[in-house]
Amino acid sequence: MRLVAHAPNRLRWDAVPDRPPGPGEVSVRTHFSALSVASELTLLHAGPFPAALGYQTLGTVEAVGAGVTLALGTRVVTTLGHASHGFHPAGRVVPVPPHVSDRAALCAILGEETHKGLRKVRPRPGEAVLVAGAGLLGLLSIFNLTRRGVHEVHLLEPRADRRALALTFGAAAHAPGELPHDRFQVGVECSASPAGFTELVSHLAPGGRCVVLSDGNGGALSLPPAFHQREVQVVGSSDGEDYAAYAHWLWAHAEPRLDHLFPLTVRPADLPGLYSQLQARGRPVSAVVDWRGALG
Structure with missing residues (x-):
């Protein structure tokens, strides 16, 4: 499932297709998705609709298509957004080494x-x-x-x-x-x-x-x-140019204080209601959605 705004302040969980990855693709099962608060609130209010919410995602490789050498179970960071799983070209997922925490990896x-x-x-x-x-x-x-x-x-x-x-x-x-x-x-x-x-x-x-x-x-x-x-x-300035190169630098400079950028953790079922809370004063820098064990 994926969280999608279909009209101002109208959210719906849409189905994500279940299919084998195609050649050069990977299927990623989401463990955490992080909120970009201001950007997501703007999309929620003003579209364009339909608007899939979320951006940075950390998960594991669940299946690979022909020509992909990533091992199953590899922890990766990518841009699926608030979705239980999804598909990406293998070149758009970045493997995360064991010493880097999940939340620090989301910063890539x-x-x-x-x-x-x-x-x-x-x-x-x-x-x-x-x-x-x-x-x-x-x-x-x-x-x-x-x-x-x-x-x-x-x-x-x-x-x-x-x-x-x-x-x-x-x-x-x-x-x-x-x-x-x-x-x-x-x-x-x-x-x-x-x-x-x-x-x-x-x-x-x-x-x-x-x-x-x-x-x-x-x-x-x-x-x-x-x-x-x-x-x-x-x-x-908007999208990045070389996420893998930046991640390589980040893995060498990751530190525990990066985890403090994500002080709030919610389950997927709580995410739609979280947006109204985030419009109030005192909202956190960001939050993560913990998808482990969620259906979809």
Whole structure:
């Protein structure tokens, strides 16, 4: 079964076909699927419909088609979303080594997508970086920056609990209104908030560079006067380029604190009701759906 929105706020479990994998395909049985909260809430409200919900998934290889050398039972990360099982070309699943936890492995998908965005603005030695928003995208951006040797990484985030979490990843954390303008050479928009984006751009130095990673935005992002006055460069970024290469790096840098990005675990039957809870203040960074033992 797969969770699909067929109209605004109307969810249904649809059947996933049971069939042998074709040549070059693998069948993956889901163990965990992770929520991308802002993106999924946007899909749930605005479509386009029908919209299959979820994205990053961890499971095991259940069957393989002709020409595939992956062993049955191999633990892999992929992008089935909130589904009990599914099929992918073998090249789109990434094997996970035994020492990497399930939740850390789930970071490989959005980790590469944030890293691709950071590659577009390429912080140089000595430059200061400001990340707006400490959701999953923002915290993975901080992880990528600090673990790759960027020494001055700051966070702009209204919630104190998320600022505290960012501190554990090596960023200096600030509430809105605390920072001086013209301070940062690089900005990373992960807040999904028009006000957050406006403040982020206002803190960039002349000639600063900004990448927009958020896509589940709570309103249109508008360019403030600082964009023109300081000749700021703004670029968007979406899907990753090489998930396997990023995962290879992540497996060498995985650490227990990545598990803290997924503090809530639910069963598939509880997932539809979880979305209404996630619209309230105080929602977790992300959550995982535990599919082990579920039918479908």
